Amino acid sequence: MTKSPTLEALQAPLVSRLGYLLRRASTVMMADLGERLAVVGLRPVEATILILVGAHPGCIQSDVGRVLGIKRANMAPLISALAAKGLLEKSPVDGRSLALTLTPSGEAAKVEAEAVMDAHEARFEAMLASRDAASLRTALALISWDTADGQMGPA
Amino acid sequence: MTKSPTLEALQAPLVSRLGYLLRRASTVMMADLGERLAVVGLRPVEATILILVGAHPGCIQSDVGRVLGIKRANMAPLISALAAKGLLEKSPVDGRSLALTLTPSGEAAKVEAEAVMDAHEARFEAMLASRDAASLRTALALISWDTADGQMGPA
DNA sequence: CAATATTGCTATCTTACATAGCAATCAGAA
DNA sequence: TTCTGATTGCTATGTAAGATAGCAATATTG
Numbered sequence: 001m002t003k004s005p006t007l008e009a010l011q012a013p014l015v016s017r018l019g020y021l022l023r024r025a026s027t028v029m030m031a032d033l034g035e036r037l038a039v040v041g042l043r044p045v046e047a048t049i050l051i052l053v054g055a056h057p058g059c060i061q062s063d064v065g066r067v068l069g070i071k072r073a074n075m076a077p078l079i080s081a082l083a084a085k086g087l088l089e090k091s092p093v094d095g096r097s098l099a100l101t102l103t104p105s106g107e108a109a110k111v112e113a114e115a116v117m118d119a120h121e122a123r124f125e126a127m128l129a130s131r132d133a134a135s136l137r138t139a140l141a142l143i144s145w146d147t148a149d150g151q152m153g154p155a
Numbered sequence: 156m157t158k159s160p161t162l163e164a165l166q167a168p169l170v171s172r173l174g175y176l177l178r179r180a181s182t183v184m185m186a187d188l189g190e191r192l193a194v195v196g197l198r199p200v201e202a203t204i205l206i207l208v209g210a211h212p213g214c215i216q217s218d219v220g221r222v223l224g225i226k227r228a229n230m231a232p233l234i235s236a237l238a239a240k241g242l243l244e245k246s247p248v249d250g251r252s253l254a255l256t257l258t259p260s261g262e263a264a265k266v267e268a269e270a271v272m273d274a275h276e277a278r279f280e281a282m283l284a285s286r287d288a289a290s291l292r293t294a295l296a297l298i299s300w301d302t303a304d305g306q307m308g309p310a
Numbered sequence: 311c312a313a314t315a316t317t318g319c320t321a322t323c324t325t326a327c328a329t330a331g332c333a334a335t336c337a338g339a340a
Numbered sequence: 341t342t343c344t345g346a347t348t349g350c351t352a353t354g355t356a357a358g359a360t361a362g363c364a365a366t367a368t369t370g
Binding site for chain 2: 005007009010011012013014015017018019020021022023024025026027028029030033048051052054055056059063064066067068069117120121124125127128129131132133134135136137138139140141142143144146
Binding site: 062072075076079098 | 351
């Protein structure tokens with residue numbers, strides 16, 4: 001069917017590249033996480049927000065956006081959607097900032113999401129030697145914080 | 156009473172998560188690569204294709220798409236654009252498949268792109284202990300190939 | 311040969327993310 | 341205090357990656 005080079009051979013010049021592997025691995029994990037979270041009715045971004053707000057009740061919407069690298073413009077409808085689902089509440093802390101809190105069902109969703117994510121991670125971590133897992137975290141953390149402004153990119 | 160946590164504290168529940176770090180690190184590296192390649196007038200996907208075709212002259216368009224996880228529908232305009240830029244040539248190998256080859260200027264662009272990517276990678280690899288760099292590749296490769304069909308996701 | 315699969319392609323939809331701008335509000339300097 | 345500039349939430353809109361659907365031509369297979 002396919003002519004000369006096998007697909008393995010074709011990608012040879014790429015598999016040695018760190019950035020390529022990173023993107024690939026990230027895609028694979030995101031896909032897996034997406035599927036698993038869909039069962040609970042959440043997208044990865046939403047689960048992330050629930051976990052973050054759950055860990056810091058009353059945190060400010062703009063701060064959440066800053067930490068996750070989500071722009072104000074995209075943050076607004078995201079939070080509104082979660083609020084509309086009854087998972088979190090917005091309460092003004094001053095004339096402009098909104099403090100976020102999980103509702104009881106939001107708390108429940110957060111717990112579910114965390115369980116899903118734990119299982120998800122465990123599956124992948126099991127593929128790695130413990131030495132590699134440790135180094136992986138070290139390396140990824142170093143790369144992740146390597147931004148000009150210490151500010152993060154999109155979540 | 157929940158005071159405003161620092162951004163560092165806010166993201167605490169996330170930095171321990173492998174998938175989160177992966178996505179972040181991937182974004183950081185892609186952003187860097189994007190900027191650097193823009194200088195040469197290429198996007199990451201385009202550079203990747205040039206490198207791949209350059210390493211395997213006469214390879215089939217559909218195979219390139221398969222390896223990079225790019226769907227036929229999106230592959231067509233991508234290749235056409237590179238051909239329109241005079242960087243590669245399509246030549247029918249049978250009634251339906253197209254063999255891809257770099258033009259001389261495509262070859263030049265590929266060399267430039269490879270230089271840019273080498274520098275790009277060196278910069279990030281320099282941040283890591285050699286032990287971590289090695290483990291990082293091992294780990295990423297394992298995660299990357301962990302797909303149901305052995306087929307890759309989007310590039 | 312007939313049935314099926316593959317390839318390249320166009321058109322279109324969805325979704326993540328970015329930009330622009332607005333009204334309200336807060337904070338710091340004069 | 342008052343003026344100025346920055347911040348917050350928000351709406352509307354643009355852009356770009358990727359996915360889906362379907363077509364015509366061709367190749368492969370039973």
